[in-house]
Amino acid sequence: MPLSVAVAGASGYAGGELLRLLAGHPEFSIGTLTAHSNAGQSLVSVQPHLRSLAGHVLVPTDAHNLAGHDVVFLALPHGASAAIAAELDGDTLVIDCGADHRLESSADWAAFYSGDHAGTWAYGVPELPLAPGIDPLHLGATKQRERIVGTRRIAAPGCNASTVALSIAPGIAAGVIQPTDIVSVLAVGPSGAGRALKQNLLAGEILGSANPYGIGGVHRHIPEILQSLRWAGAVDPTISFTPVLVPMSRGILATSTAVLTPGVTAAEVRAAWELAYAGEPFVQLLPAGEFPRTADVLGANTALLGLAIDEAAGRVVVIAAVDNLAKGTAGAAIQSANIALGFEETLGLPLDGVAP
Structure with missing residues (x-):
């Protein structure tokens, strides 16, 4: 019998993407869907692309409405999840x-958010390499995937943070790049900022323009990236991180560079990424000389990486493309849920993108 699933924040972009993917999942049955200001409306009045879920009506977001389900996805603004999660049964996968x-x-x-720290859940990036002896849960894990198995509480990643971490962590874990002086510049679509009306996200503000934000070490994904790099074995990592809004509705193209470790060969560098992602269905290293586009991963739970060495600068260059709403958020959440529940990891998740 399929497991019952509730989605809080079903009227937002992340909630809508969760539902798009969950609607085709053979082991899940979609139950309660909640919203805040849109409560009382039909789902398709705010998510008109989800025609298979036309019978659903949005109800207020509270623990009472979410209780009684096997799985609960919380697609809520930062600071809104912890109180609700604390009221849900410990046997429920949240x-x-x-x-x-x-x-x-x-x-x-405290430095990057506000309010009380709610604690730490298993991090929902299964492919993330962990250095020997670094696993905080002391499970002897070599990938984050092993920390997700059987858990009932999972933190899905920040889309920018997981994209950069997946780009850089293999080199850190293998010791072929230096953990300091990492530089990442990202072209990102505005859907990553959520669906709330904001002046800087209006079409008149972003069409025909590229707009940097979160400049100078203040972006909230920075501590999340550094945490992942420390798990990969970095000691005191540093990163200069600059996202740039560009006029595409969804997608991230991250260009990350790091200093080569002295004496490391080009073959050793490429082998580090090949070994890290060998056999991974959703994180793929492209052949030498090939680099991804955001169009290649649209709608897919896929991260594509291209790798080069800038010999003159002594740096490794990694180009990563993901769909911020799919692999960056909703896809990663469902992939992690599959692992936690003992399902096939790829179940219900598209590997192929949409073109043109």
């Missing part, structure tokens, strides 16, 4: 797509 449970450090939470 996946938080917000930031409330991603960070281990309460000091990092």
Whole structure:
């Protein structure tokens, strides 16, 4: 019998993407869908592309309405998930797509967010390499996947954070790049900022323009990236991180560079990424000389990486493309839920994108 699933925040972009993917999942049956200001409306009045779910009506977001389901996805603003999650049964699998449970450090939470630190859940990036002896749960894990198995609380990643971490962590774990002086510049679609009306996200503001934001070390995904790099074995990593809004509705193209470790060969560099992602269905390293586009991953739970070495600068260059709503958020959440529940990891998740 399929497991019953509730989605809180079903009227938002992340909630809508969760439902698009969940609607085709053979082991899940979609139950209660909640919203805040849109409560009382039919789902298709706010998510008109979800025709298979036309019979659903949005109800208010509270723990009472979410209770009684096998799985609950929380697609809520930062700071809104923790209180509701605390009221849900411990046997319920809860996946938080917000930031409330991603960070281990309460000091990092205080510096980049507000309110009380809610604690740390298993991080929903299964492919993330873990250095020997670094696994915080002391499970002997070599990939984050092993920390997700059997858990009932999962923190889905920040889309920018997981994209950069997947780009850089293999080189850190293998020791072929230096953990300091990492630079990442990202072209990102505005859907990553959510569906709320904001002036800087209006079409008149972003069409025909590229707009940097979160400049100078203040972006909230920075501590999440550094945490992942420390798990991969970095000691005191540093990163200069600059996202740039570009006029595409969804997608991330991240260009990350890091200093080569002296004496490391080009073959050793490429082998580090090949070994890290060998056999991974959703994170794929492209052949030498090939680099991804955001169009190649549209709608897919796929991260594509291209790798080059800038010999003159002594740096490794990694280009990563993901769909921020799919692999960046909702797809990662469902992939992690599959692992936690003992299902095939790829179940219900598209590997292929949509073109043109």
